Amino acid sequence: xxxxxxxxxxxxxxxxxxxxxxxxxxxxxxxxxxxxxxxxxxxxxxxxxxxxxxxxxxxxxxxxxxxxxxxxxxxxxxxxxxxxxxxxxxxxxxxxxxxxxxxxxxxxxxxxxxxxxxxxxxxxxxxxxxxxxxxxxxxxxxxxxxxxxxxxxxxxxxxxxxxxxxxxxxxxxxxxxxxxxxxxxxxxxxxxxxxxxxxxxxxxxxxxxxxxxxxxxxxxxxxxxxxxxxxxxxxxxxxxxxxxxxxxxxxxxxxxxxxxxxxxxx
Amino acid sequence: xxxxxxxxxxxxxxxxxxxxxxxxxxxxxxxxxxxxxxxxxxxxxxxxxxxxxxxxxxxxxxxxxxxxxxxxxxxxxxxxxxxxxxxxxxxxxxxxxxxxxxxxxxxxxxxxxxxxxxxxxxxxxxxxxxxxxxxxxxxxxxxxxxxxxxxxxxxxxxxxxxxxxxxxxxxxxxxxxxxxxxxxxxxxxxxxxxxxxxxxxxxxxxxxxxxxxxxxxxxxxxxxxxxxxxxxxxxxxxxxxxxxxxxxxxxxxxxxxxxxxxxxxxxxxxxxxxxx
Numbered sequence: 001x002x003x004x005x006x007x008x009x010x011x012x013x014x015x016x017x018x019x020x021x022x023x024x025x026x027x028x029x030x031x032x033x034x035x036x037x038x039x040x041x042x043x044x045x046x047x048x049x050x051x052x053x054x055x056x057x058x059x060x061x062x063x064x065x066x067x068x069x070x071x072x073x074x075x076x077x078x079x080x081x082x083x084x085x086x087x088x089x090x091x092x093x094x095x096x097x098x099x100x101x102x103x104x105x106x107x108x109x110x111x112x113x114x115x116x117x118x119x120x121x122x123x124x125x126x127x128x129x130x131x132x133x134x135x136x137x138x139x140x141x142x143x144x145x146x147x148x149x150x151x152x153x154x155x156x157x158x159x160x161x162x163x164x165x166x167x168x169x170x171x172x173x174x175x176x177x178x179x180x181x182x183x184x185x186x187x188x189x190x191x192x193x194x195x196x197x198x199x200x201x202x203x204x205x206x207x208x209x210x211x212x213x214x215x216x217x218x219x220x221x222x223x224x225x226x227x228x229x230x231x232x233x234x235x236x237x238x239x240x241x242x243x244x245x246x247x248x249x250x251x252x253x254x255x256x257x258x259x260x261x262x263x264x265x266x
Numbered sequence: 267x268x269x270x271x272x273x274x275x276x277x278x279x280x281x282x283x284x285x286x287x288x289x290x291x292x293x294x295x296x297x298x299x300x301x302x303x304x305x306x307x308x309x310x311x312x313x314x315x316x317x318x319x320x321x322x323x324x325x326x327x328x329x330x331x332x333x334x335x336x337x338x339x340x341x342x343x344x345x346x347x348x349x350x351x352x353x354x355x356x357x358x359x360x361x362x363x364x365x366x367x368x369x370x371x372x373x374x375x376x377x378x379x380x381x382x383x384x385x386x387x388x389x390x391x392x393x394x395x396x397x398x399x400x401x402x403x404x405x406x407x408x409x410x411x412x413x414x415x416x417x418x419x420x421x422x423x424x425x426x427x428x429x430x431x432x433x434x435x436x437x438x439x440x441x442x443x444x445x446x447x448x449x450x451x452x453x454x455x456x457x458x459x460x461x462x463x464x465x466x467x468x469x470x471x472x473x474x475x476x477x478x479x480x481x482x483x484x485x486x487x488x489x490x491x492x493x494x495x496x497x498x499x500x501x502x503x504x505x506x507x508x509x510x511x512x513x514x515x516x517x518x519x520x521x522x523x524x525x526x527x528x529x530x531x532x533x534x535x536x537x538x539x540x541x542x
Contacts, residue, residue, distance in 0.1 A: 011348035018345045029378035045386040088275035115479025117496045118516045126286035145283040206371040242374040
């Protein structure tokens with residue numbers, strides 16, 4: 001029994017260490033966003049406290065417009081992937097034809113294992129060959145495959161636990177397919193759909209790789225702007241901006257958590 | 267209505283995923299030209315992509331992805347095991363705490379390592395204070411920094427699937443092994459681990475596969491020098507504009523992904539079959 005307890009304690013220590021390692025860098029980047037730096041450059045040594053980085057970030061017009069564009073793209077991406085991803089996740093389990101179900105699931109698995117950079121160059125070439133000019137809509141469209149699969153897999157997991165007899169009962173009682181969807185399926189899936197949609201939003205807003213290939217000088221997103229500005233040395237403003245994003249992400253995920261809880265209890 | 271639910275995502279994915287991917291495959295067999303390509307069928311691109319410097323990059327990338335993937339899975343294993351079997355009512359909260367960093371910006375998480383590993387940063391200062399180090403330590407631009415950054419980035423997603431399988435192993439199974447005299451280590455290696463195989467394989471899949479195309483970490487922590495396939499691909503598209511060669515490299519990344527997935531699926535094969 002004492003051996004069991006010591007194994008357990010050792011595992012607990014490893015888990016605590018893991019959490020510490022995961023969170024320390026995040027806390028440090030928050031800390032460094034208040035670092036004064038030297039000559040407007042970020043330094044590894046803390047040189048004094050200042051809020052200047054936040055003022056700099058706020059006054060940087062291209063940073064602000066990139067953040068705004070990224071926000072708009074993420075909203076469009078979240079809406080599209082919420083709708084299409086949910087339909088996808090539902091059809092993966094419930095479509096009448098086994099071949100269609102297999103094809104839809106196969107597409108999902110393919111997307112899960114697809115390295116982002118491969119998808120990014122493919123989309124860039126595709127848009128180029130079709131003669132579609134890169135812009136807001138192409139960027140949003142390019143984000144959707146990766147975010148749709150997130151929604152689809154979360155919704156699929158929920159559909160698998162959904163009692164099929166509920167839908168059959170509705171059908172026996174003469175409800176139309178639309179009515180069954182609206183009154184039975186959608187309410188049951190809503191928590192999963194909302195969780196997936198929020199994740200789609202954060203994935204789109206934080207995406208670096210696909211955005212790096214599909215943004216243009218006039219339509220850029222915050223991560224891409226920060227990523228490319230890193231080539232000229234790290235300004236403290238970068239840390240201020242990422243800290244603000246971190247705060248926003250935590251708020252959004254917190255809301256998602258509350259929504260999830262509120263909708264699953266009822 | 268049921269058809270619309272399958273057709274809408276299906277058609278959209280065809281347009282923004284399947285068709286672009288097929289185009290890349292077609293381009294990989296095309297004749298390269300100056301900033302453009304002429305379609306056709308040649309294996310020249312693959313010959314170039316598998317020769318000399320490119321081959322070296324290819325091997326380096328696969329070794330790095332497999333090594334870092336294995337490291338992430340091994341480091342995540344005790345964490346997942348503790349949460350699944352010993353954390354009790356805190357399991358949900360702990361799991362959420364592990365996953366939260368994964369859903370925050372990848373850029374922030376990589377960026378913070380830039381100051382941590384730089385000379386004069388926390389790691390350097392602590393090692394100096396302990397008297398373990400006398401020369402300034404600057405890990406930025408080294409392979410070690412890339413490994414640290416990658417493993418750190420993917421650790422949370424390696425915990426999740428392993429947590430799921432560990433939590434599904436009934437306690438009675440391990441209790442039975444204990445009654446039969448198996449010690450803790452023996453119980454883990456002969457009972458828990460074999461049952462957890464699918465989760466371990468999934469964790470390896472979710473980490474090693476995206477690592478094959480990793481672009482951000484080597485750029486920010488590796489000084490952009492230690493070339494990996496992802497960077498090579500970016501160079502072909504953005505600077506050299508040799509789209510045919512770039513497409514061949516992209517297809518080769520996919521082939522490496524396919525081989526890795528096939529190997530991992532073999533690991534879990536026979537798992538769903540009924541015991542004879």
